[in-house]
Amino acid sequence: xxxxxxxxxxxxxxxxxxxxxxPYKTSATVIRTAPCADYPxxxxxxxRCVFSRVLYGGRTTxxxxxxxxxxxxxxxxxxxxxxxYYGGIAxxxxxxxxxxxxxxxxxxxxxxxxxxxxxxxxxxxxxxxITMWISFARLARSHTYxxxxxxxxxxxxxxxxxxxxIIMVHIFPNLMGPVLTxxxxxxxxxxxxxxxxxxxxxxIIPPTAExxxxxxxxxxxxQIAPWSVFYPAAATIITIIIFNYLGDVVMDYREAG
Amino acid sequence: xxxxxxxxxxxxxxxxxxAEVLSSVNxxxxxxxxxxxxxxxxxxxxxxxxxxxxxxxxxxxxxxVIYGDxxxxxxxxxxRQKVLGTKIGxxxxxxWGAFNPLRPYSIQxxxxxxxxxxxxxxxxxxELFSILGLKDPxxxxxxxxxxxxxxxxxxxxxxxxxxxxxxxxxxDEITSxxxxxxxxxxxDELLKLKxxxxxxxxxxxxxxxxxxxxxxxxxxxxxxxxxxxxxRDKIINAPEHEYTKRLLADVPQxxx
Amino acid sequence: MEHLLEGKKINKTFVTKGKETTALSDxxxxxxxxxxxxxxxxxxxxxxxxxxxxxxxIKADSGELFYGEENYxxxxxxxxxxFLRMIFQDAKSxxxxxxxxxKSLLESRRxxxxxxxxxxxxxxxxxxxxxLSRKVSDMSGGQCQRMSxxxxxxxxxxxxxxDEITSxxxxxxxKQVxxxxxxxxxxxxxxxxxxxxxxxxxxxxxxxxxxMKDGRCVEEGETAAVISDPKNEYTKLLIxxxxxxxx
Numbered sequence: 001x002x003x004x005x006x007x008x009x010x011x012x013x014x015x016x017x018x019x020x021x022x023p024y025k026t027s028a029t030v031i032r033t034a035p036c037a038d039y040p041x042x043x044x045x046x047x048r049c050v051f052s053r054v055l056y057g058g059r060t061t062x063x064x065x066x067x068x069x070x071x072x073x074x075x076x077x078x079x080x081x082x083x084x085y086y087g088g089i090a091x092x093x094x095x096x097x098x099x100x101x102x103x104x105x106x107x108x109x110x111x112x113x114x115x116x117x118x119x120x121x122x123x124x125x126x127x128x129x130i131t132m133w134i135s136f137a138r139l140a141r142s143h144t145y146x147x148x149x150x151x152x153x154x155x156x157x158x159x160x161x162x163x164x165x166i167i168m169v170h171i172f173p174n175l176m177g178p179v180l181t182x183x184x185x186x187x188x189x190x191x192x193x194x195x196x197x198x199x200x201x202x203x204i205i206p207p208t209a210e211x212x213x214x215x216x217x218x219x220x221x222x223q224i225a226p227w228s229v230f231y232p233a234a235a236t237i238i239t240i241i242i243f244n245y246l247g248d249v250v251m252d253y254r255e256a257g
Numbered sequence: 258x259x260x261x262x263x264x265x266x267x268x269x270x271x272x273x274x275x276a277e278v279l280s281s282v283n284x285x286x287x288x289x290x291x292x293x294x295x296x297x298x299x300x301x302x303x304x305x306x307x308x309x310x311x312x313x314x315x316x317x318x319x320x321x322v323i324y325g326d327x328x329x330x331x332x333x334x335x336x337r338q339k340v341l342g343t344k345i346g347x348x349x350x351x352x353w354g355a356f357n358p359l360r361p362y363s364i365q366x367x368x369x370x371x372x373x374x375x376x377x378x379x380x381x382x383x384e385l386f387s388i389l390g391l392k393d394p395x396x397x398x399x400x401x402x403x404x405x406x407x408x409x410x411x412x413x414x415x416x417x418x419x420x421x422x423x424x425x426x427x428x429d430e431i432t433s434x435x436x437x438x439x440x441x442x443x444x445d446e447l448l449k450l451k452x453x454x455x456x457x458x459x460x461x462x463x464x465x466x467x468x469x470x471x472x473x474x475x476x477x478x479x480x481x482x483x484x485x486x487x488x489r490d491k492i493i494n495a496p497e498h499e500y501t502k503r504l505l506a507d508v509p510q511x512x513x
Numbered sequence: 514m515e516h517l518l519e520g521k522k523i524n525k526t527f528v529t530k531g532k533e534t535t536a537l538s539d540x541x542x543x544x545x546x547x548x549x550x551x552x553x554x555x556x557x558x559x560x561x562x563x564x565x566x567x568x569x570x571i572k573a574d575s576g577e578l579f580y581g582e583e584n585y586x587x588x589x590x591x592x593x594x595x596f597l598r599m600i601f602q603d604a605k606s607x608x609x610x611x612x613x614x615x616k617s618l619l620e621s622r623r624x625x626x627x628x629x630x631x632x633x634x635x636x637x638x639x640x641x642x643x644x645l646s647r648k649v650s651d652m653s654g655g656q657c658q659r660m661s662x663x664x665x666x667x668x669x670x671x672x673x674x675x676d677e678i679t680s681x682x683x684x685x686x687x688k689q690v691x692x693x694x695x696x697x698x699x700x701x702x703x704x705x706x707x708x709x710x711x712x713x714x715x716x717x718x719x720x721x722x723x724x725m726k727d728g729r730c731v732e733e734g735e736t737a738a739v740i741s742d743p744k745n746e747y748t749k750l751l752i753x754x755x756x757x758x759x760x
Binding site: 150151152154155156157158159160161170173174 | 568570589590591592593594595597598599601603606607608609610611617620621622623661664668
Binding site: 297298436437438439440441442444463464465466467469470493503504506507508509510511512 | 555556683684685687688691710711712713714716717736737740747750751752753754755756757758759760
């Protein structure tokens with residue numbers, strides 16, 4: 001799984017090297033060509049190479065996903081650790097917010113927020129991030145709480161070390177494992193979210209290549225050029241499966257010790 | 258009375274999935290005696306009991322356990338239930354482990370008896386309860402396990418296994434989860450019951466002090482083997498094996 | 514005479530889900546320098562709560578706590594850590610699973626850290642120096658418990674609070690830990706409060722003993738005197754039961 005994931009990341013990261021054609025170059029002569037040697041995945045309504053667009057689109061999707069997961073991870077973990085460690089009123093307020101957000105399906109909140117913020121990658125990412133950081137915060141909070149009550153943290157309390165020291169040296173490294181596993185499993189969900197928002201026209205603004213928006217555009221002429229829907233859709237599904245599996249593998253590995 | 262062997266463990270080796278826990282254990286049990294198996298955690302003493310009970314997780318590698326005239330390690334689970342159900346009783350360490358915590362004892366007693374096709378005999382239960390020092394059996398039977406203390410529950414668990422009239426009772430660390438004072442009361446009551454019913458008891462414990470006070474014979478287990486087995490006085494006063502000597506020397510003794 | 518550590522009329526009630534449980538009611542105690550005080554009681558007697566209050570991990574509802582002349586009630590472990598250290602029942606979880614023993618030990622001292630002293634200390638608690646580079650997952654419970662004693666010694670405090678520290682280890686390690694405490698008590702004038710449910714163990718180690726039951730101290734005195742001539746009914750029962758386990 002790690003190999004597959006690495007392959008996907010490298011393929012999209014170096015899209016410029018692997019892509020046979022310019023993903024944005026339109027050509028009136030090759031509109032909706034079936035897959036052939038020049039255009040491995042065929043071309044779309046404007047004669048753009050679908051294979052190149054899938055690679056470049058992957059770069060957009062994966063880069064945005066990683067960035068979003070990383071930012072949510074950072075914000076969520078810090079807030080979760082602070083809440084779990086200190087408890088008190090801030091913790092209670094946080095838990096209420098978390099409970100309220102959990103009441104809505106993530107996608108519904110995202111669509112609403114993205115609708116308010118308007119189309120664009122920034123809007124889509126904020127819309128998804130608003131619910132995602134909470135899952136990290138909840139996880140970090142519960143682990144912080146249990147680590148805080150471990151004898152080794154109690155022992156360190158007697159040395160008069162600062163709270164910051166205890167959180168950074170003892171709590172953070174010990175909750176990294178479960179939180180990172182969560183980050184891996186979140187990658188798949190986030191990709192679905194981003195592609196979904198783009199598909200609905202709430203994410204990326206065309207002509208920037210992105211899987212969701214590619215599917216959305218090509219949907220109109222699916223009967224004439226099915227490949228221009230099929231390949232971005234297949235790319236989305238395969239990538240999501242790979243990253244979800246990766247999360248499972250890591251989780252199993254951690255459980256096995 | 259002629260001494261009759263009730264249980265015979267011959268050259269028994271058993272393992273969990275990967276780790277061998279018992280290696281060539283030999284043990285025979287005479288009718289009506291009280292045998293204590295003493296060992297530290299990981300010595301295999303509980304595994305030995307569970308093998309006799311037929312725990313599905315334990316794979317018997319070699320040897321056999323003869324009860325009556327049958328090798329009970331080779332029984333199918335339905336046959337095992339017939340043989341073991343009423344004849345061999347098992348009491349575990351966790352006092353709440355034997356019961357559903359939310360249902361009244363009386364219902365659970367009834368169900369157990371019904372599944373073994375026996376009649377619910379309130380008088381017999383009351384008699385057992387009185388020997389075990391449980392006052393007011395009526396109200397106890399109406400209450401639920403989660404309302405009871407560990408000591409009370411363990412007594413009721415003992416009563417529950419005696420109600421089936423077992424020949425052999427296997428006790429796995431039954432006093433370890435209890436406070437010292439409760440533990441000694443429970444063991445005293447168990448001994449009283451034993452006298453009344455002439456049941457054979459195998460008691461597994463990590464506390465050689467308990468064994469020294471209640472056992473007829475003591476078996477010392479270490480790393481999956483029985484290193485020494487014999488009459489109580491001999492084990493306590495003249496141990497032969499190095500491990501037994503160390504164990505006896507290291508157990509704290511009340512100094513006064 | 515001034516006591517090293519003294520507690521006066523300590524009260525503590527826990528409230529969980531609206532239910533009040535009295536863990537300590539009017540408990541007083543003292544510890545003199547170079548003394549090992551044993552506290553015996555069954556589960557729920559409040560002995561661990563008392564230790565947690567003395568260490569500052571739990572705040573008492575009322576009462577006074579003195580270290581010498583200083584009343585430190587209400588102060589947390591960051592303050593009490595200057596003169597006492599606590600050792601916990603579960604030795605394995607008292608070490609950060611990601612840290613080596615050496616790091617854990619060094620961390621425990623305030624101020625200047627000196628690696629040189631460590632090797633000497635390790636030998637003093639009967640362990641080998643090579644264990645210092647290990648992590649907790651590669652050590653036995655008994656080794657960990659001796660290591661946590663070494664850690665407390667390295668922090669240069671004079672008082673150890675031991676909470677059931679031998680309950681989770683096998684009898685041989687238990688004996689080694691007790692002998693070690695005895696030795697340290699003699700050689701380093703270490704003062705110690707030793708909490709245990711095992712009165713036999715306490716009788717071997719402690720000069721003075723305190724019996725707790727339901728959040729109260731029911732009897733207190735010289736160990737030999739209490740055991741040979743108990744006054745309280747519960748103490749009598751406890752000793753009677755313990756005698757049934759000796760040989």
